[in-house]
Amino acid sequence: MKIFEEDATSTQISRPPAQADYLLDRLFRGLATACAWFLLIVVGLLLGVIGVKAVPAISEYHLGFLTGTTWDVNKQTFGILPEIWGTLYSSILALIIGGFFGVTMAIFLTQDFLPARLALVFRTIVELLAAIPSVVYGFWGIFVVIPAIRPIADWLNAEFGWIPFFGTTLSGPGMLPAALVLAIMILPTVAAVSQDAIRQVPHRIKEAAFGLGATRWEAILRVILPTASTGIFGALVLGFGRALGETMALAMLVGNSNQLSLSLFSPGNTLAALLALNFPEAGEHEVPVLMYAALVLLLITLAVNMVGTAIMTLTSSQMRTDK
Amino acid sequence: MNVPDPLLANNQTLGEIPSLKRSLLEPRGLFSTLLSGAAWLAAIIASVPLVSVLYGLIVRGGHRLSLEVLTELPPAGFEQGGGFGNAIVGTLVTVGIGALISIPFGILAAIFLGELEPDSRVAHVARFSAKTLTGLPSILAGVFAYAVVVMTTHTYSAPAAGVALALLMLPTVVLTAEEAMRTVPSNMKNAAYGMGCTRSQVVWKIVFPTALPGILTGVMLAVARAAGETAPLLFTALFSSYWFVENGKADLMTPIASLSVLIYNFSGMPYDNQIELAWTASLVLVMLVLLFNILARVLGRKKF
Numbered sequence: 106m107k108i109f110e111e112d113a114t115s116t117q118i119s120r121p122p123a124q125a126d127y128l129l130d131r132l133f134r135g136l137a138t139a140c141a142w143f144l145l146i147v148v149g150l151l152l153g154v155i156g157v158k159a160v161p162a163i164s165e166y167h168l169g170f171l172t173g174t175t176w177d178v179n180k181q182t183f184g185i186l187p188e189i190w191g192t193l194y195s196s197i198l199a200l201i202i203g204g205f206f207g208v209t210m211a212i213f214l215t216q217d218f219l220p221a222r223l224a225l226v227f228r229t230i231v232e233l234l235a236a237i238p239s240v241v242y243g244f245w246g247i248f249v250v251i252p253a254i255r256p257i258a259d260w261l262n263a264e265f266g267w268i269p270f271f272g273t274t275l276s277g278p279g280m281l282p283a284a285l286v287l288a289i290m291i292l293p294t295v296a297a298v299s300q301d302a303i304r305q306v307p308h309r310i311k312e313a314a315f316g317l318g319a320t321r322w323e324a325i326l327r328v329i330l331p332t333a334s335t336g337i338f339g340a341l342v343l344g345f346g347r348a349l350g351e352t353m354a355l356a357m358l359v360g361n362s363n364q365l366s367l368s369l370f371s372p373g374n375t376l377a378a379l380l381a382l383n384f385p386e387a388g389e390h391e392v393p394v395l396m397y398a399a400l401v402l403l404l405i406t407l408a409v410n411m412v413g414t415a416i417m418t419l420t421s422s423q424m425r426t427d428k
Numbered sequence: 429m430n431v432p433d434p435l436l437a438n439n440q441t442l443g444e445i446p447s448l449k450r451s452l453l454e455p456r457g458l459f460s461t462l463l464s465g466a467a468w469l470a471a472i473i474a475s476v477p478l479v480s481v482l483y484g485l486i487v488r489g490g491h492r493l494s495l496e497v498l499t500e501l502p503p504a505g506f507e508q509g510g511g512f513g514n515a516i517v518g519t520l521v522t523v524g525i526g527a528l529i530s531i532p533f534g535i536l537a538a539i540f541l542g543e544l545e546p547d548s549r550v551a552h553v554a555r556f557s558a559k560t561l562t563g564l565p566s567i568l569a570g571v572f573a574y575a576v577v578v579m580t581t582h583t584y585s586a587p588a589a590g591v592a593l594a595l596l597m598l599p600t601v602v603l604t605a606e607e608a609m610r611t612v613p614s615n616m617k618n619a620a621y622g623m624g625c626t627r628s629q630v631v632w633k634i635v636f637p638t639a640l641p642g643i644l645t646g647v648m649l650a651v652a653r654a655a656g657e658t659a660p661l662l663f664t665a666l667f668s669s670y671w672f673v674e675n676g677k678a679d680l681m682t683p684i685a686s687l688s689v690l691i692y693n694f695s696g697m698p699y700d701n702q703i704e705l706a707w708t709a710s711l712v713l714v715m716l717v718l719l720f721n722i723l724a725r726v727l728g729r730k731k732f
Contacts, residue, residue, distance in 0.1 A: 122626045130626035137544055140536035144554040144602065147595065148561065151572055158575045209470040218467060230475045236721050237481055238656025240688045241710045244695045245481050248488075248703075289477045320460040343563060350565020352659035353688075357695060377567045377659070384574065384663035392579075399571040410563035414556060 151403065159400045162393035170397060176363050176379075183394045185401065187363045191373035192402070195284050195355060196348035198369075203288035203348075204341050207295025211337075212325055214296070215303045235293035243357030246286045251277060251358070254285070258370050275370035278360035284369075286354045291344040298343055302336020302420065303329060335423075339416035346409040350402065352377040376402040485714055489707035497708055502669050502690065508701055512709050514671050518586070518685035519716075521672060522665055523654045525590025526597055531647055533594075534601030538643075541602065542609030543631055555606075561599040569595040570660030578664060584683040586672075589665035593657060597650035604649065608642020609635050645728035652720035656713060658688035667693060687713045 122130070162170070166183060173184015213219070214228055258275035265271045275281065306329050314324040330337070360372020361382060376398055387395055496511055503510030537558075541551050573592035578584060612635050620630045636643075666683035667690070687709050694706035 121624050122629065126626055126629065130628040133628040133631075134544055137536045137540040138550070140533050141540035141550055141554040143533060144537055144557045144561070144598070145550075147598070148557045151564070151568070154572055154575045155568070158579075206470055206474045209467055210474055213467045213471045218464065227471055227475070230478050233718070233721075234478050236652065236656075236714075236717050237478070238658065238688060238713055238717060240656070240658040240691050241481065241485075241714060244691055244706060244710055245484055247695060249480060249484055292474060320456050322460040322463040323456070346563045350563070350567065352565065352567040353692065356659075357692070377565055380567050380571060381659050381662055384571070385666065387663075396571070396575065399568060402565065403568050406563065406565055406568070407560065410560050411556075413563070414559045418556070418559075 148407075152400075152407075155396055155400050155403055159393055159396035162397040166394070166397070170394075171401065174363070174365065178388070178391060181390065185376065185379070185398050187365050188374050188376045188379050188398070189401070190365050191280075191359065192349055192375040192377070192405075194373065195280060195287055195359065195375060196345055198280070198284035199287035199291055199348045200341060200345050201288075202285065203291040203344060204295055206288070207292045207340070207344065208299050208337060210292070210296040211299035211303055211340075212330075215300055216321070216325060216329075231293050231296050234289060235297075239290060239351060239353040240357075242286050242290060243354040246282055246354060246358045247278075250282045250285060251275075254282060262370060269367040270369050272368040273366070273371040276372070278358050279370045279372050280359065280366075281369040283355050283359040283373075286358055287348050287351055290351055290354060291347045294347050295340050295344040298340035298417065299333070299337045302333040302340060305336065305421065306332045335416060336420045339413050339420060342409060342413035342416060346406055346413055349409060350377055350406045352381050356381045376405075482714075485707065485711040488704070489709075489711035492704050492708040493711065497705070498712070501671070502685075502694075503701060503705070504669070506699065510701070510705065512685075512687065512690050512705065512712075514668065515685040515687045515690040515709065516712070517672050518665065518668070519655055519687045519713075521586050521684060522589040522593060522661065522686055523651060525587055526593030526654050527647070527651060529590060529594035530597040530601055530650065534598050534646075534650075535605050535643060538602045538605030538609060539631055539636075542606040542639075543635055544627065546610075555603075558599045558602045561595070562603070564596070564599075565659075566592075566596055566657050567659040569593070570662065570664055573660065573664045581681060583681050584664060584666035585681045586665060586684045587680060589661050589684065589686070592660035592664050593654040596657060596660065597654050600650040600653065601643075601646050604646025605639070605643040608639040608646070611642065612638045641727045641729075645724045648720045648724035648727065652717045652724065655720065656688060656717050658686075658692055661686050661689050662692070665689065687716075 162183075166173070170184060171189065172186050173182065174186050175182050175184055176187075177183075210227070210231055214224055214231075218224075219227065255275055258271075258279075258281065261271045262274050310328060310332060311324055314328040319328070355375045356378040359375060359378055361374050361378060362372040363374055364371065366373065380395055380399055380402070383391065383395055496509065498511060498516065499513040500509070500511035501514055502512055537554065541555055545551055569592040572595060573588050577588035577591050581588070616634050616638065617630055620634045625633070665686055668683045668685045672678055672684055691706050691709050691713065694702040694709070697703065
């Protein structure tokens with residue numbers, strides 16, 4: 106190897122670090138420390154910058170901004186209750202669908218249902234779902250998902266229109282197509298994090314369950330899932346956080362209509378979509394208002410993500426001490 | 429002598445123990461089989477979207493894929509033909525700026541977290557911040573870059589988009605690089621310390637080269653994610669229908685095109701030509717993203 110040849114030809118076989126080396130060492134370590142601090146500062150800066158830019162709007166609209174239901178640039182009235190509702194509603198719908206499939210996928214991939222090679226195929230499919238850009242999902246949603254679910258939606262509306270969830274017809278974009286695409290987008294997160302949680306369950310617990318005569322699903326439902334439940338809960342919280350902040354798929358599919366409705370087929374709006382659609386053409390007065398909306402979204406997602414991350418950190422350290 | 433046959437005695441008691449073999453028709457076994465079937469069904473349903481997206485991209489976008497589409501400017505209105513060459517360049521430029529900002533910062537922070545002081549309080553809080561940033565909605569990275577760069581420079585530009593993308597790439601780079609450095613065997617480091625190396629010499633000559641494949645994996649994943657981002661570009665890079673480099677001159681402080689924003693813009697247009705181009709652009713973008721994902725996998729293969 107080259108290093109050894111150099112050493113052999115140099116006059117000194119080895120030398121202790123020179124004063125300059127120590128100086129460099131100090132400098133380098135200082136720089137690395139600064140960069141680690143910078144990570145903290147970034148989170149602070151995010152809150153600080155968006156908060157400061159939102160101040161004019163906060164002092165003008167106060168908390169009434171959160172409960173107002175109109176968004177009218179000409180009349181200078183702004184309220185984001187429909188957007189908050191739309192964000193939560195679409196995310197909860199996505200969490201129900203994506204959470205169910207994500208956790209099932211995690212069980213399916215960890216509990217030896219498949220020969221190793223086939224498991225790899227499904228694992229790759231789930232991972233690739235995360236690699237598709239959200240704008241492509243949105244585009245696909247417009248041209249594939251909406252036409253596909255429209256007949257079902259029309260039928261549900263005709264037969265079960267008296268149930269508030271099916272109260273309107275699907276005129277194109279709407280809550281359901283948005284939530285479906287959102288569910289696909291959070292599925293990889295939920296599946297990956299749940300898999301980690303399930304893998305952390307010690308093997309002997311499962312073996313003990315089999316030893317007592319449990320069937321495969323009795324072992325999964327009564328032993329493995331309860332043991333991994335905190336981790337799976339963390340996965341769902343992280344998936345929920347993802348869904349809250351997801352922008353493009355919703356901006357393209359949710360319909361961007363400022364209304365409060367329980368119906369799955371009526372158009373709605375979300376905070377992220379509101380920002381995406383209004384920022385490019387925002388006037389002088391609208392920017393602080395949008396910053397206020399961004400601050401609300403930031404606070405909600407930061408809180409949800411911190412809870413999710415904290416749960417994950419707690420469970421992994423607990424499992425480590427258990428072993 | 430009439431010793432009782434031990435086997436016989438066993439057999440007699442065995443007769444009273446219920447058989448260990450389980451019938452598929454017994455309720456518990458049936459329940460288990462049904463659930464297994466349901467799990468299979470769910471897994472197959474979950475694979476439908478990916479198959480459908482890829483099918484759509486290849487069938488609807490594939491036939492327009494040509495050199496012309498990759499090198500021409502976007503068409504306006506009723507124009508036929510055209511392409512998205514400037515958007516490909518724009519995506520590479522914005523992601524490149526994001527990488528230039530986030531990679532040095534991320535790797536240095538990862539060195540601190542993985543090697544210098546992994547158990548200090550700063551490290552714990554920094555790691556937690558990085559994990560929280562992983563879940564930062566991409567649109568808010570855009571809002572931040574808008575507030576910091578666009579509002580101070582008074583123009584939409586590639587660097588503004590780069591700042592937003594850097595913010596989204598940072599946590600991936602930090603967390604994977606840290607993980608990679610932790611897998612470096614401590615024997616190697618101890619040997620170097622034993623020779624009298626300083627800590628930074630150990631980091632640069634032992635840890636960094638050994639962990640390099642893992643670090644590059646993180647970088648590739650971050651690049652793949654950034655290339656597909658749209659929301660933070662909508663109001664930092666905006667869009668441009670012209671080349672970034674025109675007549676040999678490039679003005680950094682002007683709006684710049686990107687593939688993802690082009691797809692978004694064209695998806696809402698009433699013209700068939702633009703819709704077709706959006707499918708083709710989606711195909712190109714997905715291929716670009718998958719390319720970086722595959723690179724990440726190839727690099728990330730365990731070498732030792």
